[in-house]
Amino acid sequence: MFNLTTEELQTKQALTTATEIYQQPEVWQELVKNLMAKKESMQSFLNMILSKHEQVRVIFTGAGTSAFIGDIVAPVLQKENLDKLSFESIPTTDIVSNPDYYLQKDKPTIMVSFARSGNSPESVASVALGEQKIIDFYQVVISCNKDGQLAKNSKDDKNSIILLTPDKAHDQGFAMTSSFSSMMLTAYAFFAPTSFYNNEMMNHLISNGERIVSKVADVIDEILDFDFTRLVYLGSGPLAQLSHEAALKMLELSAGKVVAVHESTLGFRHGPKSILNEQSLVVMFLSSDPYTRKYDLDMLKELSSEDSGMKVIVLTEKEEEKALTAEADWVIAVNDSESSFDSDFYLSLLYVIFAQALALKKSIQLGITPDNPSPDGRVNRVVKGVTIYPN
Template identity: 60%
Template sequence: MFGLTQKELEKGKAGHTAQEIYQQPKVWNKALHIFAERKEEIHNFLHAIYSKHEKVRVILTGAGTSAFAGDILVPELQKQDQEKVQFEAIATTDLVSNPTNYIFKKVPTILVSFARSGNSPESLAAVKLATDRIDHFYQVNITCNPEGKLAVNTKDDKNSLTILTPEEAHDQGFAMTSSFTSMMVICYLAFSKDTNAGEKLQTVITNGEKFIESVVNTVDAVLEHGMDRIVYLGSGSLGKFAHEAALKMLELSAGKVVAVHESSLGFRHGPKSILNDKSIVVLFMSQDAYTQKYDLDILKELSGEPKDIKTVALTEMDNEEVSQYANWTVSVNNSKQSLENDFYLSLLYVVFAQVLALKKSIQLGITPDNPSPDGSVNRVVQGVTIYPMTFA
């Protein structure tokens, strides 16, 4: 698996993380079937809310990786002509620390909570604050844990709906991998107006099964170059996705690799100063022809830098112009039909970022399943104090 023997995985304590990355196409397929079985129930729940109110606010929330799921999804969902629905991505860490900035009494709201464990103190606190404040409040919990407090607390609540991911998506490793992508798949299916979403996801799954086997070739080539800094770039929702890619490297390298993210256009505005001769820049290129122009411009600029910067460009399909300027080019869609939006692409691009972080962690002698054995960071966050809040 990813060029690692079972003995190497056991020695490096990487077995859970490696398997949870590798299994993703199969888990996405199971998530697709879970949604299909509950499609009518889910759509009836949402449509009942939409028909009751003139306008509905849908907040996609979570902390860390779970928050980034919302960041990635919102641009794609909002542009689908959903005139009655306003999608927003707001992290639980912001909702809890600044509730009066984000929680509005008179605005009908659906809080969509992404949660691997369902026991994060911020997730539970965000629900309580919204329940206490909002007149018409509804919940959709997308979680991996049927025993988590988010799922258990809303079991008999007619204004709440819990959707469980496939059992395998309840990651045992430290880093969120299959939990992250499977929750995004379910959320997209639930809220998207794309009637062909299931068919397109099948194309993603087919490509994912192939990519999961070949991705290690580029990853190993990148790791041979060596790096102590990595920059992830993208535009629009892929710029948001770059945040998750950077976090995976930061988490699994235990902070030994400086990992940052930025938009393709925003990188020139100061963040570019991070680059040195030990830098790798990974560019997630959009499938949108217009947006792609800006991605290509920064790639061209980086290829002309005097510093020994190496670039990796991930593209949907083979692109000769991109290959001229990138040190490594990775295409993820072997079909003849475009995936049509960057959300679908992100599901494939994430595999590269996850495998690169996994193998860099092992290269550094860190244990990916628990990269922070001193307890400075934990699988389920600890040390959070939730303070009582009284609304005026």
């Protein structure tokens, strides 16, 4: 996997993380089958809620990577203009510390909790606060762990539904990879089933995912010849939110040795661009939307015109965009099929594989152990040390 043997990955304590990145297309395929089997019960649960209320607020919540899922999915679903539903993304860390800012008593609310383990104290506390403060409160638990506290607490609640990812998505490595993409797909399937169960789109996603995990290491090995110590991820709309997750993967797996930041394409000029120096690597997630893409390409031209010694990587959908080659040091196309994706949502799932694999291989290059990049316990796979106070 990723141009390393199983023995090498074991020696470098990277096998678990590498496997969990590599297996994602296979996990997605299993996930689609599982969700198809639950399609009717999911729709019935949502219809039950919509039949009772004129307008329903949907809060996507989680902490860290789990929170970023909501950040990406919320604008995608808002664009789908689903009747009676409005979507927001609010981290559990904000809900727990400031519940009265975010939980509204008289607004019917579906809280969608994303949780790899389901045992994070903020996740459990956010649900308890929702039940306490909101009159018409409903819950969708999207988790990778059937034995987690979130799943257990909602098991016999008629106002809750539990959606579990395949067992393989319950990542055992430090960083969330399979769990991230699987929970993101599950949320989309629940609220936009017509789009999700488009066989053509899902087949393209899975086949291109298989190609990327098999080949992306070749270009990553070239990139790693450039000794970068700063990494910037840029994107627009949902891809700006994806850049947050991409930067976190590098920060986590490099144990902070690579300064990794994120920003929106247009926001980058407004101060954050100050971070660039001769040891910077900039990764641009190009949008498939023709209008949005104009702004992405303007930033690409601006970066390529600078003589700072930094390097620029562009992730885009199609390989035929050769004009990009003159502007970037590397151009990575994620869709080699004739058909195009109809949303940046699908591109985000392919783009993130690159970010995960880059973080993995940079971690190994730095001599860090990706499966446990923080052996001193400074940060943990499931957060520790949180005190939940009564409200």
